[in-house]
Amino acid sequence: GAVVSQHPSWVICKSGTSVKIECRSLDFQATTMFWYRQFPKQSLMLMATSNEGSKATYEQGVEKDKFLINHASLTLSTLTVTSAHPEDSSFYICSGGQGAYPYEQYFGPGTRLTVT
């Protein structure tokens, strides 16, 4: 099956700093990548959708200046949390969509972000 990796798997950063999370599709070309946020014991909340070479489309209520998403190639997307604060602490999961609609999404293992 299609594999998606995320790096780092966990990260601790100080309040006010920025942190970058990488999402890679290892054995397929992800025409579309999705970024989710998940709070403990809750479902996934879609943050944004990105297509290679295009600007990301953010969901309502998600601060695009805080959560910078770049989809530079068909195998790499990055999420940068800028000026992180403790309330940004969460589990971030990316997925890659393969082929045409309806996309079958393959999920990465997630990144645990803790802001101190």
Next chain:
Amino acid sequence: AQSVTQPDIHITVSEGASLELRCNYSYGATPYLFWYVQSPGQGLQLLLKYFSGDTLVQGIKGFEAEFKRSQSSFNLRKPSVHWSDAAEYFCAVVTGYNQGGKLIFGQGTELSVKP
């Protein structure tokens, strides 16, 4: 707007017993439906999907799901649960093409397995 409802937040079954996790969706057109499983601290793994055709879908790990249009349901079943099946299960529907083909997730059902 599309939505997915998983009525059961937490279910406990004994090992070896059968399992059914409920999922109801709201969608005007033909839905594209998924079941995912998530172990603690992990990403999501696809169990099975329904796009069209046979309404009884077989997945990995011995799971199956049945699409019932008349009931707007896509319930997940397993005839005999193993202790390793303890995890969080999510049902999801894909939004329309002009809405970006995004996944709408249910709230999730946490499955516990008693020895």
